[in-house]
Amino acid sequence: MADHPRSGAPELPATAYAVLGLLSFGRELTGYDLRKWSKNMRFFYWSPAQSQVYSELRRLLSHGYISERQEPQPGPQTKRYYRITDAGMTALRAWLGRDEVDPPVIKHSVMLRLFFGQQAEPDELRRTLRGYLCWLREQRTDLGEVGRGLLPAFQYPHLVAVWGQAYYAAETAAVEAVLAELDRLHPPTAED
C-alpha cells in the first residue's frame, strides 16, 4: 500500500512513532486531538508543529498504519478521525522492540551559554540561570499535574512522569550548585 524500502522495516522518524504511539492507546482521534496530546509529551520529547502532525498522519495513512474515518462537516472541510490498524500495531511494536537505543538528543542552550560564560558578565549568567530555575519550577508543577491523572490506567506514562520528576529535580539541584560555584568564583557585585 506504500513504497516500503528494500528491507522489512519502513524506517520512519521517531516523530511518526510518537503519533502512532498516541493512537495505540486505542482511542479514535483527530489531528487536533493528537496535537494536544503530543503537548503532554513535551516534558521529555519536543512537541511537533501542528502542520507536522497532519503530515505525519498522511504518511502513516499511506503506510496503512492508521485508518481514516471522514465525517462531512457543514463547511468545505472534512473532519477526520484516525485509528491505529493491526499493521500499525505491528510496526509500533517492532519499533519499540528494536535493539538500538538511539541516545537522547539534547540541545541545552543554557549549558551552551554557560560554556561560553567567559564572554559574559557573571551577573548576566546568574540572571539566565535564575530564569532557567524558574522555568524548571513551572515544568515540575505542570508535570506533577499531568502525572497525577495517570494512575491506575496508564502505568507506563506514569512511570515516565516519575522519571521526569526526578530529572527536573536533579536539574534544579545542579543549577543551584552552579549558581553557588559562580558566587564563589565571582562574588556578586551588588544585590541584583
Next chain:
Amino acid sequence: MADHPRSGAPELPATAYAVLGLLSFGRELTGYDLRKWSKNMRFFYWSPAQSQVYSELRRLLSHGYISERQEPQPGPQTKRYYRITDAGMTALRAWLGRDEVDPPVIKHSVMLRLFFGQQAEPDELRRTLRGYLCWLREQRTDLGEVGRGLLPAFQYPHLVAVWGQAYYAAETAAVEAVLAELDRLHPPTAED
C-alpha cells in the same frame, strides 16, 4: 556587510553561536578543527554535521562575525583559517546576555519508548533500559576525561562538565529506579 533584519540583532540559530563561541576562545581554527571541538559539546548540545559547520562558517563570514585567512595548498583546494572579529565578539556577547532563556530541547527516545511500554514486552523494555544504562556509563567516562583537562584555564567549560556529570549520574539513578519498578510491576519471566 550582510542583510540584517530590521532590528539590531541578526537572530541566528543557536548552532551559529555554538560555532562562533568556539572561536571566542581566541584560537584561529579550520572548519575541520571546529568539527572536532563541536564534538566535545555533544554531552549537552548535539553535534552538527560536518557540512553544517562549513555552511555556518560561510554565514558567519557573510555577517562579518569572523574573518578568513586562506593558505594556498598544493592541491586545488585552499586551507581556510577562521578567527572571530570584534563584531563577532559583540554579537556573541549580545546573544549570551539576552533575557529569554530558551529552554532545553529534549528528544528522549528511550523515555518515548517507555511511554508506550504497554505495547512492548517487559523484557524488551528491560533490554532497552539496560542498553541505555550502558550508553550512560560510556558518556560518564568520556565526559570525565574531557572534564579533567579543562581546569584551570577553562573555568566555564569545566563548570558545564561538572553539571553534565551530575546530569548523567542522576539519569543513571533514575533508570535504575525505573528498572526496579518494572521488576515490581512485571517480574522477569526468566533470567534473560
Next chain:
DNA sequence: ATGGGCATGTAACGAGTTACATGATTTT
C-alpha cells in the same frame, strides 16, 4: 603501498517551522 587522519566541498533530500487562510462551534 595502503590505510587513516586532515581538509574542503557539493547535491539531494528529509525534517520541521512559520505564517497564513478558512470557517464552524462554543463560551462569555
Next chain:
DNA sequence: AAAATCATGTAACTCGTTACATGCCCAT
C-alpha cells in the same frame, strides 16, 4: 457581538543530514 477554541490545510522556507567526491600528508 466578540473572543476563544475546534479543526483542517497549504506554501515557503530553514535547518540539518547523508552520501558522495577530491586530494594531501603521515605512519606502518
